[in-house]
Amino acid sequence: MNTSVSIGSLTLRNPVTVASGTAGYGEELSGYCDIARLGAIFTKGLSIEPRPGNRGPRILETPSGMLNSIGLENVGIGKFLSQKMPFLREKGATVIPNVAGHSVDENVELCRVLSETPGVAALELNVSCPNVKEGGMAFGRSVPTFTALVTAVRKVATVPLIVKLSPNVTDVTEFARAAKDCGADAVSAVNTFLGMKIDIRKGKPHFLNKVAGLSGPAIRPIALRIVYEMCARVDIPVIAIGGIGSIEDVLEFLMAGACAVSIGTMTLVDPRAPISCVERLEDYMHTTGVSDVREIIGRAQTA
């Protein structure tokens, strides 16, 4: 039975990964499963300097989902390399750092350093970060800004480059195509949807940042539609993200055409969910007589 999938030159032992920002740096998760058995771990969004993240409320449950406004709290590249990578390598995890710089230069520097770091399997570029040079609008919301960033990063990234797309645009597929044209090896889709909550008692937004990112099962059908359309129209490997938590969800996204999936919010609900999906996928392949997981990928595209 073959469960491995390829993303450019990178081979994952199976298509089930853990999404950035919901796996920390693997330490806590390793208390719940052998993280080497996961397809990959996408670590928390990194900046050059450590970031304290946002003040005020950071999480709020919503119907079948949650809003978050963490603000990319992270340890910074220095501590990531000296303290977090050694642990992940020792555990045998497939590590894909999430790069979350706030300028083209910061992203380029991060990708240059990470590309040279032993044990980094690939890079995931988070284009949902505000671009401080352009008034804080996220890189991933305008094609020219996006293209400039991906092009610059591609030049220094010597490992596979995955671009994580923002869904807060009219047509996400357009960005998948732009990523391919800039030489990205894959895209991951999608990041959180911008949402909001107003505290009616106080008469003001619940989050200090006003808006926050919506994730979880609430966004799953929208993410699935985006992934399905993208896979039909652009020839680039897609890592699907959005409310995935069960084997049924994993199969849906693979059948839609994704070559791998990431489990985010549902990892927060149950840290055993990712490993359980790995095991259930093997069970599914066994009982349905599928010998290679690639037979499942895209099945619903041709039907």
Place this chain on the structure above:
Amino acid sequence: MAQLIADPREVARGHHELAFAWDGAAPLPGQFISIKVNEGSDPLIRRPFSVYDFREGVLRIVVKSVGRGTRELSRYAKGDALDVLGPLGRGFSVREGGSVLLVGGGVGNAPLYFLARALVAKGTAVTCVYGSRDAGQVYLSHEFLEVCDRLVITTDDGSAGQQGTVADLLPGVLDGGAFDMICTCGPALMMKAVTEIAVSRKVPVEVSLENYFGCGVGLCYGCTVDTVNGNRRACVDGPVMDGSVIRWDSLD
């Protein structure tokens, strides 16, 4: 999965005791468990609860109904199995010898009973200031009375024990005895006041935070609190922390 060994029992108005058969790791005082209150995706995230007591394979919590998840928990029945993670987090220091003052507010009294038992077992004298809104919301005070050397009940309206908040009473209690340490759990504003009093009298103080948790296991950075040493995650670096290092205005 953890099975309820009895129907949830109403121990005070809107407060239910849940008792689980527990074969997981033994919890320490101040640790919590995290419960998925139903099978579906709504409500989605787990709900955290302090361990009220653990002995002979039975883990008890006290749940105050404040919303959908907590109400749902009160409606389970004996024999039902719930998805429970834990024990989680860092608990209180269990001092050996000397004298410790426990200060609880409302549902925040819950972890203090288990702590009191552990302290008494180590030969430590325990005084407990048990604060509540009113007499109807005082739960299991007879159990506290059995283990604590001294129990002072206070209610905001004076309907049970002395009238006033725990912060009103605290200076008097501290004047009346020497304490090596204060351990507190309750609303943030109360713990802030207790910390200020403790710090001004140079008594070490540990607080058990009850801010909004996301995952409860350290993955999401949703429950971060600001301390003099930088950000700390309440779920894994706490919920019990040294009260004097917390920047309380970040919890408002």
